[in-house]
Amino acid sequence: xxxxxxxxxxxxxxxxxxxxxxxxxxxxxxxxxxxxxxxxxxxxxxxxxxxxxxxxxxxxxxxxxxxxxxxxxxxxxxxxxxxxxxxxxxxxxxxxxxxxxxxxxxxxxxxxxxxxxxxxxxxxxxxxxxxxxxxxxxxxxxxxxxxxxxxxxxxxxxxxxxxxxxxxxxxxxxxxxxxxxxxxxxxxxxxxxxxxxxxxxxxxxxxxxxxxxxxxxxxxxxxxxxxxxxxxxxxxxxxxxxxxxxxxxxxxxxxxxxxxxxxxxxxxxxxxxxxxxxxxxxxxxxxxxxxxxxxxxxxxx
Numbered sequence: 001x002x003x004x005x006x007x008x009x010x011x012x013x014x015x016x017x018x019x020x021x022x023x024x025x026x027x028x029x030x031x032x033x034x035x036x037x038x039x040x041x042x043x044x045x046x047x048x049x050x051x052x053x054x055x056x057x058x059x060x061x062x063x064x065x066x067x068x069x070x071x072x073x074x075x076x077x078x079x080x081x082x083x084x085x086x087x088x089x090x091x092x093x094x095x096x097x098x099x100x101x102x103x104x105x106x107x108x109x110x111x112x113x114x115x116x117x118x119x120x121x122x123x124x125x126x127x128x129x130x131x132x133x134x135x136x137x138x139x140x141x142x143x144x145x146x147x148x149x150x151x152x153x154x155x156x157x158x159x160x161x162x163x164x165x166x167x168x169x170x171x172x173x174x175x176x177x178x179x180x181x182x183x184x185x186x187x188x189x190x191x192x193x194x195x196x197x198x199x200x201x202x203x204x205x206x207x208x209x210x211x212x213x214x215x216x217x218x219x220x221x222x223x224x225x226x227x228x229x230x231x232x233x234x235x236x237x238x239x240x241x242x243x244x245x246x247x248x249x250x251x252x253x254x255x256x257x258x259x260x261x262x263x264x265x266x267x268x269x270x271x272x273x274x275x276x277x278x279x280x281x282x283x284x285x286x287x288x289x290x291x292x293x294x295x296x297x298x299x300x301x
Contacts (some may be wrong), residue, residue, distance in 0.1 A: 001053040002029050006042050008059035008104070009033035009153065011142045014160050015122040016058040016079070016105040021164035023112040033153045036061050036274065037253070037283040042268055043069045059104035060086055061274040062095075073176065079107050082275055091137050099276070116235030118163060128221050128279075134168050141177060143219050144184030150248040188222055195226040200290040205301040207236040207262070214242050222254045237267070239297065243287050250287040256280045267300045 005020060006127050007013040013033065021027060030051045034042040039060055045056070047069065055073045061082040067090060070076050076093040080100040089095055101107050105122035109115065117134070124135035162170055171177050200211040210230070212223050220240050227233055240255040254271075256264035258278050265280045273282025288296075 003054040004030040004051040005056045006032045006034050012103045012122050012126040013059040014156055015118050016108040017160040018163035019108045019114050047072050140181045144180045192226050204298045207301050209237045210235040211239045211289045224257050235262045236262045241293050252283050252284045252288045270300055
């Protein structure tokens, strides 16, 4: 039976998938792109479709609520680099977790004993420490596809396939790729114009908090990078509040970052989220605004 992969729908998750394809030497597998918020639903979908043999999960944090669903599968390998709560491991599950790793791709490479330039590219992207043109290109490409085709995960899966077979060079030569990236960059330039004016800033118990509110997906790195130009930078907590429609209801995703090494993981965890010490997120099943978010954050300080 074909293996099943559930991976994060971000650059790290896509690149990790490409290494999995390399190891499998085939594209014959069931692939789901997901998020921490949607993981339970994704697992339930795999169970309903009876994809119950071998399951791999990449770049997603586990939780005690998720573990019972893993018992439906014959064998599970879970590879991740986020901070995890304590979880009792079922006998059919192997955890390959290292929160000190720069990316899940790095761990997927270690697990399958794969050496690839894609690992360093994933590390640069996931730590927002872009040093190479290839990392800049791939981050822009994946972000541009998610921006232009938000509901088409097949295009992201195809990127993983191309990376597995031909590497990043084939993508760089594509005229369609260049056009999409150029459109995305123009959109980013327009987005940046309003960041400094739209940001909501407040001080809570000695912590300087900046909140940027959006009614749709925005690249978090664009907001945090632009805020470095603000006269009140650095910020102890940067919160990017993204409200979006999911299955006929509005949810609020909150991405947390810091310029001062403030531990934002504990804040996210207190609302059921997670991530890393300096970059975490959580999702609320309702719409909130910046002032309401500030009240919630104030409770954690």
